[in-house]
Amino acid sequence: MTLTKQFIALRTIFVKEVRRFARIWIQTILPSVITVVLYFVIMGQLIGSQISSVNGYPYIEFIAPGLIMMSIITNSYANVVSSFYSSKFQHHIEEMLVSPMPNYIIILGFMLGGIARGITVGITVTLTTLFFTRLQIHSIVVVLFTLVLTAALFSVAGLINGIFAKSFDDISIIPTFVLTPLTYLGGVFFGIDMLPNFWQQVSLANPILYMVNSFRLGVLGISDVGLTTSMSVIIGFLAILFLTCLYLLNKGIGIRT
């Protein structure tokens, strides 16, 4: 398959994915907005008003980048895992499998779909945030890099979950029991310097900490970890997950008998 044809195949998956989540925007876009509004009202205004500033920022402003990042993580993951598993469940994944497109195009197509939903939700949530607090952008480059790479990473993670999933229960286990705890413990609501030394060290093993902090650095200019370390962790995880995913699809695991 020539590069031009591969690009056409990639665009086809991408357009299909965007159409899918846009068609059901009440299920895909709106819930994150409502969740973030609740967080801002409860954590930001009611509880946050009782907390003194964190790293020189009001609490509501401190948690804003983390909440945006949390929405991007959960949505890019959810988009791919649900779309890929439904296509397995309804067997229309076979439309792609019988075609001549290489497996990396399938991964990239779903990944771009996940990034698109992550960014769409990210923008929507950011606009919602502006109703509650002001947001300055310290570095637009860091913001964009972190946003796209994190969405890409969790899209591929969602794809791996979708590959192994055998029932609809399987697509909610990882988000519920792994993703949500890691996100909550990843510094969305606190800086790790607020933790005892032992838990600070434990937190450093949580990859989401690096994404939240990198994004916070881009928005507020403050971070618990260095930018190079954060970017290395994100890119490293993305590369590992992408290659794992490619291996699984090439072997036909979860998709071929």
Added chain:
Amino acid sequence: MTDHALSIHGLSKIYNNEVSALDNIYLKVKMGDFFALLGPNGAGKSTLIGIVTSLINKSAGKVRVMGYDIDTHFSQAKSKIGVVPQEFNFNNFEPLMEIVKSQAGYFGLNKGLALEATEDCLDKLGLWEKRKDTPRELSGGMKRRLMVARALVHNPKLLILDEPTAGVDIEIRRSMWELLQTINMAGKTIILTTHYLEEAENLCRNIAIINHGKIIVDTSMRNFLERLKEESFILYLRHPIQNPLNLQGYSYEVLDGRTLEVTLSNQKTLYELFSVLNQQGVAVLSIKNKTSRLEELFFTLIKNSSG
């Protein structure tokens, strides 16, 4: 350039539960052929199709499509195949137009070509009026036609149909036959699996029968049908039979006054039978095979091969 649209060498498939679905299969399908792949349920037909179309991993063997090895030249091989699976496998929430157009996109057709091919296929399959509907709004026959339209959109050289007329009414089945014959006459190779044996008999020039994962017949339809040692016919007579019949050398039964069932060995001809009947003043109005000839042979063969 190869003469074969499909060639299979030593193909085997053993599933994880140790069940052997295909056992060292060799098969060749000529370019332009209309080929029947028959066998009882669970014989291995769908496994074989699944391997050729890359939906099932093989355990051993080689498969070539239009001369391209599906392992080493998978992209070239897959671009030549259009497949109509047994089960409906489309997104039930997408409009027909999008389903077919996306398939064209997966095969690398640019926007203009994809749109043109989609319109053409939906039109040919009588689905143009339904293009904005989703599959949920279609009848079973329309869903089958949608799968054929989707399989044809990238203009494949080899069309594989896994029971394309299952569960559709006779009118749609006939129109599907006409369509498939037209497609075949246009130069495409067709491999058909079906449980309607008269369908295979009417459409296909060559035949393979698979049972317990092994090919037990691989020949032309004509050669295969010649194996039939006897054939039963139902004869509809112009007038009721008045006197007892004397059909020596024939096995027969009078079903009712104007209907006769006669079994003919392959040593005798219909001309001879008609002559004997004529001598006794019996005029035949029309005649039909009691069962499809292929059906008779198929059952005998499957029974024998199953031991």
